Amino acid sequence: MKLKDYFRTHFDNPDILEESFAERPLTLSLDLQKELYQIQSDSDELNMAYFDKVYQKSLTLFEDLFHENDRLYLIVRVRKELHSPPAKSTEIFERYLKNKKNRYALEFEKKDVRDEEEIIYQYARLLPSRKSLRYKKLLQAICNQDFPELYPRFKSRQTYYPVIYFVNPDKDIILYIFDDRGCFILLNEENTFQYLNEKYRLDQSEGFLTEEQ
Template sequence: MDIVNYLDKHFSGVKLVPSIYYQWDIGIHFSLGKGMYQFKESDKINLELFNTVYKQTLTIFNELFDQKDDLILVTNTYCQKELQNRKRLAVYQSNLRDKNNLRNLKVKTFPYPFEIDISYEYEMQQFALHCKVNDIRIDRLLKAAINEDFPSLKPRFGSNYSHYPDVFFVNITKGIIFFVYDDRGCEVIACTSDRLRPLYEKHFNLVDDLDRERIEKGLGY
Protein backbone atom coordinates (compact mmCIF):
# COMPACT_ATOMS: atom_id res chain seq x y z
CA MET A 1 0.00 0.00 0.00
CA ASP A 2 1.27 3.45 -0.93
CA ILE A 3 1.93 5.58 2.15
CA VAL A 4 0.61 8.77 0.55
CA ASN A 5 -2.70 7.12 -0.38
CA TYR A 6 -2.96 5.54 3.05
CA LEU A 7 -2.53 8.88 4.80
CA ASP A 8 -5.02 10.58 2.48
CA LYS A 9 -7.62 7.94 3.31
CA HIS A 10 -7.08 7.44 7.04
CA PHE A 11 -5.15 10.50 8.32
CA SER A 12 -6.20 13.27 5.97
CA GLY A 13 -3.94 16.30 6.28
CA VAL A 14 -1.21 14.54 8.29
CA LYS A 15 2.33 14.75 6.96
CA LEU A 16 4.95 12.36 8.24
CA VAL A 17 7.30 14.94 9.68
CA PRO A 18 8.06 15.59 13.37
CA SER A 19 5.15 16.64 15.63
CA ILE A 20 2.44 14.40 14.21
CA TYR A 21 0.69 14.82 17.58
CA TYR A 22 -0.10 18.44 16.72
CA GLN A 23 -1.47 17.53 13.28
CA TRP A 24 -4.24 15.20 14.44
CA ASP A 25 -6.90 15.44 17.14
CA ILE A 26 -6.64 11.87 18.45
CA GLY A 27 -3.19 11.38 19.91
CA ILE A 28 -0.89 11.21 22.91
CA HIS A 29 2.45 12.83 23.58
CA PHE A 30 4.56 10.91 26.11
CA SER A 31 7.45 12.49 28.01
CA LEU A 32 10.08 9.83 28.63
CA GLY A 33 12.51 9.53 31.52
CA LYS A 34 10.63 12.15 33.54
CA GLY A 35 12.62 13.52 36.47
CA MET A 36 15.89 12.18 35.09
CA TYR A 37 18.69 14.03 33.30
CA GLN A 38 20.83 13.16 30.29
CA PHE A 39 24.09 13.81 32.12
CA LYS A 40 25.47 13.03 35.55
CA GLU A 41 27.22 15.65 37.68
CA SER A 42 30.51 14.41 36.22
CA ASP A 43 29.20 15.33 32.72
CA LYS A 44 29.12 11.66 31.79
CA ILE A 45 26.06 10.41 29.94
CA ASN A 46 23.45 9.10 32.34
CA LEU A 47 23.00 5.56 31.03
CA GLU A 48 20.33 4.91 33.65
CA LEU A 49 18.16 7.50 31.91
CA PHE A 50 18.66 5.93 28.49
CA ASN A 51 17.97 2.42 29.75
CA THR A 52 14.76 3.73 31.34
CA VAL A 53 13.73 5.45 28.11
CA TYR A 54 14.52 2.33 26.05
CA LYS A 55 12.29 0.28 28.33
CA GLN A 56 9.45 2.80 28.36
CA THR A 57 9.46 3.16 24.59
CA LEU A 58 9.50 -0.57 23.89
CA THR A 59 6.70 -1.10 26.40
CA ILE A 60 4.50 1.51 24.70
CA PHE A 61 5.33 0.11 21.27
CA ASN A 62 4.43 -3.46 22.28
CA GLU A 63 1.08 -2.29 23.62
CA LEU A 64 0.27 -0.68 20.28
CA PHE A 65 1.70 -3.24 17.83
CA ASP A 66 1.33 -7.00 17.52
CA GLN A 67 4.02 -9.00 15.78
CA LYS A 68 1.80 -9.94 12.82
CA ASP A 69 0.41 -6.44 12.24
CA ASP A 70 0.91 -4.95 8.79
CA LEU A 71 3.37 -2.10 9.01
CA ILE A 72 4.65 0.63 6.75
CA LEU A 73 8.07 1.61 8.06
CA VAL A 74 8.70 5.16 6.87
CA THR A 75 12.04 6.95 7.06
CA ASN A 76 12.73 10.58 6.18
CA THR A 77 16.29 11.50 5.29
CA TYR A 78 17.32 15.14 4.86
CA CYS A 79 20.32 16.35 2.95
CA GLN A 80 21.66 18.86 0.45
CA LYS A 81 20.36 18.00 -3.01
CA GLU A 82 23.84 17.52 -4.44
CA LEU A 83 24.68 15.01 -1.72
CA GLN A 84 21.37 13.18 -1.49
CA ASN A 85 21.17 9.74 -3.05
CA ARG A 86 19.06 6.65 -2.84
CA LYS A 87 21.70 4.54 -1.17
CA ARG A 88 20.94 6.03 2.24
CA LEU A 89 19.36 2.83 3.49
CA ALA A 90 21.13 2.40 6.82
CA VAL A 91 17.83 2.33 8.70
CA TYR A 92 16.68 -0.68 6.68
CA GLN A 93 19.93 -2.52 6.02
CA SER A 94 20.73 -2.67 9.73
CA ASN A 95 17.28 -3.45 11.04
CA LEU A 96 15.58 -5.79 8.56
CA ARG A 97 15.68 -9.46 9.49
CA ASP A 98 15.48 -10.46 5.83
CA LYS A 99 17.48 -8.23 3.49
CA ASN A 100 15.43 -9.52 0.53
CA ASN A 101 12.69 -7.13 1.71
CA LEU A 102 14.85 -4.25 0.48
CA ARG A 103 13.60 -4.92 -3.05
CA ASN A 104 10.16 -3.72 -1.91
CA LEU A 105 11.46 -0.40 -0.60
CA LYS A 106 9.91 2.67 -2.22
CA VAL A 107 11.24 6.22 -2.20
CA LYS A 108 9.84 9.64 -3.05
CA THR A 109 11.43 13.08 -2.93
CA PHE A 110 9.78 16.05 -1.23
CA PRO A 111 10.72 19.66 -0.46
CA TYR A 112 12.77 20.21 2.68
CA PRO A 113 10.17 20.51 5.50
CA PHE A 114 12.12 22.68 7.96
CA GLU A 115 12.42 26.45 7.91
CA ILE A 116 15.96 27.57 7.17
CA ASP A 117 17.26 30.38 4.96
CA ILE A 118 18.62 28.07 2.27
CA SER A 119 15.93 25.38 2.39
CA TYR A 120 15.86 25.37 -1.43
CA GLU A 121 19.28 23.71 -1.39
CA TYR A 122 17.94 20.75 0.57
CA GLU A 123 15.36 18.06 0.05
CA MET A 124 13.70 15.23 1.92
CA GLN A 125 13.70 11.67 0.64
CA GLN A 126 11.01 9.50 2.16
CA PHE A 127 11.54 5.75 2.14
CA ALA A 128 8.62 3.40 2.80
CA LEU A 129 8.59 -0.36 3.29
CA HIS A 130 5.42 -2.43 3.65
CA CYS A 131 6.17 -5.39 5.93
CA LYS A 132 5.15 -7.11 9.15
CA VAL A 133 6.22 -5.89 12.59
CA ASN A 134 8.21 -9.06 13.16
CA ASP A 135 10.24 -8.39 10.00
CA ILE A 136 11.97 -5.55 11.85
CA ARG A 137 14.48 -5.53 14.71
CA ILE A 138 12.22 -3.22 16.68
CA ASP A 139 14.31 -2.94 19.84
CA ARG A 140 17.39 -1.86 17.89
CA LEU A 141 15.43 0.56 15.73
CA LEU A 142 13.82 2.28 18.71
CA LYS A 143 17.16 2.63 20.48
CA ALA A 144 18.73 4.24 17.40
CA ALA A 145 15.92 6.80 17.29
CA ILE A 146 16.34 7.57 21.00
CA ASN A 147 20.12 8.00 20.61
CA GLU A 148 19.74 10.82 18.06
CA ASP A 149 21.59 13.58 19.95
CA PHE A 150 24.31 11.35 21.43
CA PRO A 151 26.78 10.06 18.81
CA SER A 152 28.67 8.00 21.38
CA LEU A 153 25.61 5.82 22.01
CA LYS A 154 24.92 2.87 19.76
CA PRO A 155 23.04 1.83 17.70
CA ARG A 156 22.56 4.78 15.35
CA PHE A 157 21.10 5.42 11.90
CA GLY A 158 24.47 6.06 10.30
CA SER A 159 26.06 9.46 9.65
CA ASN A 160 26.57 12.17 7.01
CA TYR A 161 23.04 13.53 7.29
CA SER A 162 22.20 17.23 7.46
CA HIS A 163 19.49 16.22 9.89
CA TYR A 164 19.20 12.89 11.69
CA PRO A 165 16.64 10.61 9.98
CA ASP A 166 13.10 10.43 11.34
CA VAL A 167 11.39 7.04 11.50
CA PHE A 168 7.63 6.51 11.65
CA PHE A 169 5.85 3.24 12.39
CA VAL A 170 2.54 3.18 10.51
CA ASN A 171 0.36 0.32 11.73
CA ILE A 172 -2.14 -0.19 8.92
CA THR A 173 -3.81 -3.10 10.74
CA LYS A 174 -4.82 -0.94 13.70
CA GLY A 175 -4.80 2.57 12.23
CA ILE A 176 -1.97 3.90 14.41
CA ILE A 177 1.15 5.98 13.74
CA PHE A 178 4.01 5.96 16.26
CA PHE A 179 7.01 8.28 16.25
CA VAL A 180 9.97 8.53 18.65
CA TYR A 181 11.67 11.89 18.17
CA ASP A 182 14.60 11.36 20.59
CA ASP A 183 15.29 10.50 24.24
CA ARG A 184 12.80 13.12 25.44
CA GLY A 185 9.61 11.66 24.10
CA CYS A 186 7.37 9.95 21.59
CA GLU A 187 4.04 10.57 19.90
CA VAL A 188 1.20 8.33 18.80
CA ILE A 189 -1.92 9.16 16.80
CA ALA A 190 -4.82 6.90 15.87
CA CYS A 191 -7.84 6.80 13.58
CA THR A 192 -10.16 6.12 16.52
CA SER A 193 -9.90 7.07 20.18
CA ASP A 194 -10.66 3.58 21.51
CA ARG A 195 -7.22 2.46 20.34
CA LEU A 196 -5.49 4.91 22.68
CA ARG A 197 -7.65 5.21 25.80
CA PRO A 198 -6.20 2.10 27.54
CA LEU A 199 -2.68 3.29 26.73
CA TYR A 200 -3.34 6.75 28.15
CA GLU A 201 -4.83 5.36 31.36
CA LYS A 202 -2.01 2.87 31.86
CA HIS A 203 0.80 5.39 31.24
CA PHE A 204 -0.92 8.43 32.74
CA ASN A 205 2.27 9.32 34.62
CA LEU A 206 4.23 9.76 31.37
CA VAL A 207 1.99 12.57 30.15
CA ASP A 208 2.72 16.20 31.03
CA ASP A 209 -0.09 18.12 32.69
CA LEU A 210 0.04 20.77 29.96
CA ASP A 211 -0.93 18.13 27.38
CA ARG A 212 -3.80 16.54 29.28
CA GLU A 213 -6.64 18.80 28.22
CA ARG A 214 -5.85 18.41 24.53
CA ILE A 215 -5.31 14.64 24.82
CA GLU A 216 -8.45 13.98 26.85
CA LYS A 217 -10.58 16.05 24.48
CA GLY A 218 -9.30 14.00 21.54
CA LEU A 219 -9.86 10.73 23.39
CA GLY A 220 -13.45 11.66 24.24
CA TYR A 221 -13.22 12.00 28.00
Protein backbone atom coordinates in the same frame (compact mmCIF):
# COMPACT_ATOMS: atom_id res chain seq x y z
CA MET B 1 -2.51 -0.34 -0.84
CA LYS B 2 0.33 2.15 -1.22
CA LEU B 3 1.32 4.19 1.81
CA LYS B 4 0.08 7.47 0.34
CA ASP B 5 -3.30 5.89 -0.45
CA TYR B 6 -3.45 4.49 3.08
CA PHE B 7 -2.85 7.93 4.61
CA ARG B 8 -5.44 9.47 2.30
CA THR B 9 -8.06 6.84 3.19
CA HIS B 10 -7.45 6.42 6.91
CA PHE B 11 -6.15 9.84 7.98
CA ASP B 12 -7.75 12.05 5.30
CA ASN B 13 -4.35 13.37 4.27
CA PRO B 14 -1.79 11.73 1.95
CA ASP B 15 0.86 14.14 3.27
CA ILE B 16 0.16 13.69 6.94
CA LEU B 17 3.85 13.30 7.80
CA GLU B 18 4.35 16.89 6.65
CA GLU B 19 2.09 18.17 9.44
CA SER B 20 2.93 19.01 13.04
CA PHE B 21 1.58 16.11 15.06
CA ALA B 22 1.35 18.33 18.14
CA GLU B 23 -1.33 20.40 16.42
CA ARG B 24 -3.59 17.48 15.48
CA PRO B 25 -6.54 16.73 17.80
CA LEU B 26 -6.02 12.96 18.21
CA THR B 27 -2.35 13.03 19.15
CA LEU B 28 -0.73 11.79 22.35
CA SER B 29 2.55 13.34 23.44
CA LEU B 30 4.56 11.08 25.75
CA ASP B 31 7.77 11.55 27.68
CA LEU B 32 9.94 8.45 27.90
CA GLN B 33 11.56 9.42 31.20
CA LYS B 34 10.67 12.20 33.62
CA GLU B 35 12.60 11.44 36.81
CA LEU B 36 16.18 11.13 35.55
CA TYR B 37 18.47 13.19 33.31
CA GLN B 38 20.85 12.31 30.47
CA ILE B 39 23.90 13.53 32.42
CA GLN B 40 24.89 12.49 35.93
CA SER B 41 24.66 15.22 38.54
CA ASP B 42 28.01 16.94 39.29
CA SER B 43 29.60 15.10 36.37
CA ASP B 44 30.01 15.18 32.59
CA GLU B 45 29.35 11.45 32.36
CA LEU B 46 26.23 10.07 30.73
CA ASN B 47 23.65 8.70 33.12
CA MET B 48 23.17 5.15 31.87
CA ALA B 49 20.33 4.58 34.33
CA TYR B 50 18.42 7.23 32.38
CA PHE B 51 19.09 5.55 29.04
CA ASP B 52 18.20 2.10 30.39
CA LYS B 53 14.81 3.52 31.43
CA VAL B 54 14.33 5.19 28.04
CA TYR B 55 15.20 1.97 26.17
CA GLN B 56 12.76 -0.04 28.26
CA LYS B 57 9.94 2.47 27.94
CA SER B 58 10.31 2.82 24.18
CA LEU B 59 10.31 -0.97 23.86
CA THR B 60 7.27 -1.38 26.11
CA LEU B 61 5.40 1.26 24.16
CA PHE B 62 6.31 -0.19 20.77
CA GLU B 63 5.26 -3.73 21.74
CA ASP B 64 2.02 -2.40 23.20
CA LEU B 65 1.11 -0.63 19.96
CA PHE B 66 2.43 -3.31 17.57
CA HIS B 67 1.37 -6.80 18.58
CA GLU B 68 3.06 -9.88 17.16
CA ASN B 69 0.60 -10.37 14.31
CA ASP B 70 0.09 -6.71 13.38
CA ARG B 71 1.49 -5.47 10.09
CA LEU B 72 4.06 -2.71 10.31
CA TYR B 73 4.98 0.08 7.94
CA LEU B 74 8.56 1.23 8.49
CA ILE B 75 9.08 4.73 7.09
CA VAL B 76 12.48 6.43 6.83
CA ARG B 77 12.87 10.09 5.90
CA VAL B 78 16.20 11.82 5.25
CA ARG B 79 16.40 15.58 4.84
CA LYS B 80 19.18 17.00 2.68
CA GLU B 81 20.28 20.26 1.15
CA LEU B 82 18.83 20.61 -2.35
CA HIS B 83 22.11 20.45 -4.30
CA SER B 84 23.93 17.92 -2.12
CA PRO B 85 24.58 14.32 -3.29
CA PRO B 86 21.54 11.98 -3.15
CA ALA B 87 20.69 10.64 0.31
CA LYS B 88 21.26 6.98 1.09
CA SER B 89 18.10 6.24 3.04
CA THR B 90 18.18 2.48 2.55
CA GLU B 91 20.84 2.03 5.23
CA ILE B 92 18.19 1.65 7.94
CA PHE B 93 16.53 -1.18 6.03
CA GLU B 94 19.89 -2.86 5.41
CA ARG B 95 20.86 -2.76 9.08
CA TYR B 96 17.58 -3.46 10.84
CA LEU B 97 15.54 -5.77 8.60
CA LYS B 98 16.11 -9.41 9.52
CA ASN B 99 15.47 -10.69 6.01
CA LYS B 100 17.68 -8.84 3.53
CA LYS B 101 15.89 -10.36 0.54
CA ASN B 102 14.05 -7.73 -1.50
CA ARG B 103 15.26 -5.01 0.86
CA TYR B 104 15.25 -2.60 -2.07
CA ALA B 105 11.57 -3.24 -2.87
CA LEU B 106 10.65 0.03 -1.18
CA GLU B 107 8.09 2.74 -1.79
CA PHE B 108 9.96 5.94 -2.60
CA GLU B 109 9.03 9.61 -2.66
CA LYS B 110 11.11 12.75 -3.11
CA LYS B 111 9.69 15.97 -1.69
CA ASP B 112 10.87 19.57 -1.86
CA VAL B 113 10.74 21.36 1.47
CA ARG B 114 8.54 24.40 1.05
CA ASP B 115 10.36 27.75 1.18
CA GLU B 116 13.69 26.06 1.88
CA GLU B 117 16.62 24.86 -0.24
CA GLU B 118 16.20 21.32 1.02
CA ILE B 119 14.68 18.04 -0.09
CA ILE B 120 13.30 14.98 1.69
CA TYR B 121 13.92 11.42 0.55
CA GLN B 122 11.29 9.06 1.93
CA TYR B 123 11.44 5.27 1.82
CA ALA B 124 8.79 2.92 3.20
CA ARG B 125 8.34 -0.82 3.50
CA LEU B 126 5.31 -2.78 4.67
CA LEU B 127 6.42 -5.65 6.92
CA PRO B 128 4.25 -8.65 7.82
CA SER B 129 4.93 -8.16 11.54
CA ARG B 130 7.36 -6.66 14.02
CA LYS B 131 9.27 -9.95 13.95
CA SER B 132 10.67 -8.91 10.56
CA LEU B 133 12.50 -6.03 12.21
CA ARG B 134 15.35 -5.75 14.70
CA TYR B 135 13.19 -3.21 16.45
CA LYS B 136 14.94 -3.30 19.85
CA LYS B 137 18.20 -2.13 18.27
CA LEU B 138 16.39 0.36 16.05
CA LEU B 139 14.60 1.91 19.02
CA GLN B 140 17.89 2.21 20.86
CA ALA B 141 19.51 3.87 17.84
CA ILE B 142 16.69 6.43 17.73
CA CYS B 143 17.17 7.20 21.43
CA ASN B 144 20.99 7.36 21.06
CA GLN B 145 21.13 9.65 18.04
CA ASP B 146 22.31 12.77 19.92
CA PHE B 147 24.97 10.91 21.91
CA PRO B 148 27.97 9.82 19.77
CA GLU B 149 29.44 7.66 22.53
CA LEU B 150 26.41 5.36 22.64
CA TYR B 151 25.72 2.36 20.41
CA PRO B 152 23.77 1.48 18.34
CA ARG B 153 23.21 4.80 16.62
CA PHE B 154 22.69 6.19 13.14
CA LYS B 155 25.66 7.10 10.98
CA SER B 156 25.87 10.87 10.64
CA ARG B 157 26.65 11.04 6.90
CA GLN B 158 23.77 13.39 6.23
CA THR B 159 23.04 16.95 7.37
CA TYR B 160 20.20 15.56 9.49
CA TYR B 161 19.65 12.24 11.19
CA PRO B 162 16.99 10.04 9.59
CA VAL B 163 13.46 10.40 10.91
CA ILE B 164 11.69 7.10 11.60
CA TYR B 165 7.94 6.51 11.67
CA PHE B 166 6.22 3.25 12.60
CA VAL B 167 2.69 2.78 11.25
CA ASN B 168 0.25 0.07 12.27
CA PRO B 169 -2.20 -0.16 9.32
CA ASP B 170 -4.32 -2.74 11.15
CA LYS B 171 -5.05 -0.38 14.05
CA ASP B 172 -4.48 3.00 12.36
CA ILE B 173 -1.71 4.11 14.69
CA ILE B 174 1.33 6.21 13.78
CA LEU B 175 4.22 6.17 16.25
CA TYR B 176 6.98 8.76 15.99
CA ILE B 177 9.76 8.51 18.59
CA PHE B 178 11.80 11.63 17.88
CA ASP B 179 14.69 10.93 20.28
CA ASP B 180 15.36 9.97 23.91
CA ARG B 181 13.01 12.66 25.20
CA GLY B 182 9.73 11.31 23.92
CA CYS B 183 7.31 10.54 21.13
CA PHE B 184 4.01 11.30 19.44
CA ILE B 185 1.24 8.79 18.82
CA LEU B 186 -1.21 9.82 16.12
CA LEU B 187 -4.63 8.18 15.93
CA ASN B 188 -7.69 8.61 13.74
CA GLU B 189 -10.44 7.44 16.05
CA GLU B 190 -11.74 9.09 19.24
CA ASN B 191 -12.39 5.92 21.27
CA THR B 192 -8.88 4.59 20.68
CA PHE B 193 -7.45 7.98 21.56
CA GLN B 194 -9.37 8.11 24.84
CA TYR B 195 -8.42 4.54 25.71
CA LEU B 196 -4.69 5.08 25.16
CA ASN B 197 -4.76 8.49 26.80
CA GLU B 198 -6.27 6.95 29.93
CA LYS B 199 -3.95 3.96 29.83
CA TYR B 200 -0.72 5.94 29.60
CA ARG B 201 -1.82 8.47 32.20
CA LEU B 202 -2.10 5.60 34.67
CA ASP B 203 1.54 4.81 33.93
CA GLN B 204 2.87 8.28 34.79
CA SER B 205 4.80 7.05 37.79
CA GLU B 206 6.72 4.68 35.52
CA GLY B 207 7.78 7.37 33.08
CA PHE B 208 5.01 8.00 30.55
CA LEU B 209 3.33 11.36 30.79
CA THR B 210 0.77 12.76 28.36
CA GLU B 211 0.31 16.45 27.85
CA GLU B 212 -3.13 17.96 28.16
CA GLN B 213 -5.06 17.73 24.91
